[in-house]
Amino acid sequence: MSTLILRGRAFDGKSQHPDAVVKIDTINGIILDFGERGSVEVPRDAKKLRLDRDATILPGLVDAHVHFMSSTGHGPNDWAAVPDTLAVLRGAGELRKLLQAGFTSVRELGSKGGPHLAQAVSEGSIEGPDVVSCGRALAQTGGDDDPPGFPLRLAQELASYSYFCDGPWECRRAVRMVDRDGARVVKFYASGAFSRGAKVRSNFTDEETKAIVDESRRLGLKVAAHAYGEEAMERAVRCGVDSIEHGLGLTSSLASEMGKRGTYYVPTLHIYRNPVYKNRDNELVKKHLSEDMQIAREKGVKVVMGSDTIGDRTIPHGRNYEEIVEEARFLGNREALIAATSRAAECLGLENAGMLASGFRADLVVVRGDPSKNTRALAPENIVHVIKRGRLL
Ligand SMILES: [Zn+2]
Numbered sequence: 001m002s003t004l005i006l007r008g009r010a011f012d013g014k015s016q017h018p019d020a021v022v023k024i025d026t027i028n029g030i031i032l033d034f035g036e037r038g039s040v041e042v043p044r045d046a047k048k049l050r051l052d053r054d055a056t057i058l059p060g061l062v063d064a065h066v067h068f069m070s071s072t073g074h075g076p077n078d079w080a081a082v083p084d085t086l087a088v089l090r091g092a093g094e095l096r097k098l099l100q101a102g103f104t105s106v107r108e109l110g111s112k113g114g115p116h117l118a119q120a121v122s123e124g125s126i127e128g129p130d131v132v133s134c135g136r137a138l139a140q141t142g143g144d145d146d147p148p149g150f151p152l153r154l155a156q157e158l159a160s161y162s163y164f165c166d167g168p169w170e171c172r173r174a175v176r177m178v179d180r181d182g183a184r185v186v187k188f189y190a191s192g193a194f195s196r197g198a199k200v201r202s203n204f205t206d207e208e209t210k211a212i213v214d215e216s217r218r219l220g221l222k223v224a225a226h227a228y229g230e231e232a233m234e235r236a237v238r239c240g241v242d243s244i245e246h247g248l249g250l251t252s253s254l255a256s257e258m259g260k261r262g263t264y265y266v267p268t269l270h271i272y273r274n275p276v277y278k279n280r281d282n283e284l285v286k287k288h289l290s291e292d293m294q295i296a297r298e299k300g301v302k303v304v305m306g307s308d309t310i311g312d313r314t315i316p317h318g319r320n321y322e323e324i325v326e327e328a329r330f331l332g333n334r335e336a337l338i339a340a341t342s343r344a345a346e347c348l349g350l351e352n353a354g355m356l357a358s359g360f361r362a363d364l365v366v367v368r369g370d371p372s373k374n375t376r377a378l379a380p381e382n383i384v385h386v387i388k389r390g391r392l393l
Pocket residue numbers: 065066067109308
């Protein structure tokens with residue numbers, strides 16, 4: 001067995017330790033032990049990684065909402081025009097950047113070739129964070145992921161990242177299709193996103209939503225609902241989805257219900273501040289960047305870090321940590337760090353991940369500075385080491 005020791009300040013995925021030791025089995029890629037200095041037995045022949053006094057050890061970061069759109073421009077026309085092969089090759093480059101930025105797991109919610117990127121990482125063909133992919137999303141005909149202006153056939157085949165499905169049986173079949181494609185999570189559009197005007201419409205009926213959730217459960221897949229507006233969120237939560245993505249228009253009663261059920265909330269705040277984003281002045285967006293997050297915090301909703309980084313040339317991967325900074329403004333630094341480590345791993349359904357603890361995956365990041373004091377310590381320029389499955393990169 002080969003043992004690697006890291007010693008220093010640590011955030012273990014839930015709390016801060018001023019002087020801790022992490023003991024890693026680099027062959028099997030697991031953490032053998034974690035604890036305060038003195039409590040962890042250090043073998044004499046163990047390799048030690050020297051860290052600066054100002055460094056902090058954390059579990060590898062997790063981004064629960066990303067895309068690999070891989071186009072040079074931004075928007076459905078550009079995304080549609082990228083050939084699949086080029087999209088996947090560019091996606092591989094983006095994955096490498098994510099790993100260098102300290103991300104060891106991501107959840108991909110709509111891209112070309114998502115399950116293949118996931119497979120290429122897991123078999124070691126390319127370097128990147130582990131990818132939990134949705135394959136394609138599920139969308140109703142004429143709904144949010146049916147871009148206006150394309151003939152239906154072209155919209156389905158080229159422009160959208162979804163299987164269009166209408167009625168409970170088509171919805172069940174679409175879930176079976178993404179499962180067949182290699183998805184590990186089901187994403188569906190419970191609402192629009194201003195793509196058809198400033199007013200948000202909810203998508204899918206009760207019976208369709210129940211069918212999506214029920215079929216996903218039968219196949220052992222989690223369900224993520226893209227949801228804007230109270231109606232869409234209420235239906236998705238009541239029908240039992242695992243996570244609400246974006247979640248614009250959160251209300252107190254909805255937040256209470258989510259708190260009770262343990263529904264995850266992935267608010268993707270940072271994307272709404274991007275200059276490329278067209279609807280920055282929408283009232284729902286403005287409320288999202290203020291009140292929604294206050295409600296989520298007050299009601300104890302399980303907020304998870306998801307940057308919604310698009311992965312095209314206008315919004316490339318690498319600075320996904322900005323979402324953590326954004327969330328910290330509302331939740332405080334510690335909660336924002338939990339949202340990007342242990343809780344995000346839980347949301348993705350990753351086993352033994354997101355914590356510095358015995359038996360957990362040896363996915364770690366070492367940064368310069370103390371993110372519990374300033375989350376900007378997680379910026380790529382402050383990343384000192386990334387360890388994935390026990391291997392130092
Ligand atoms: Zn997204």
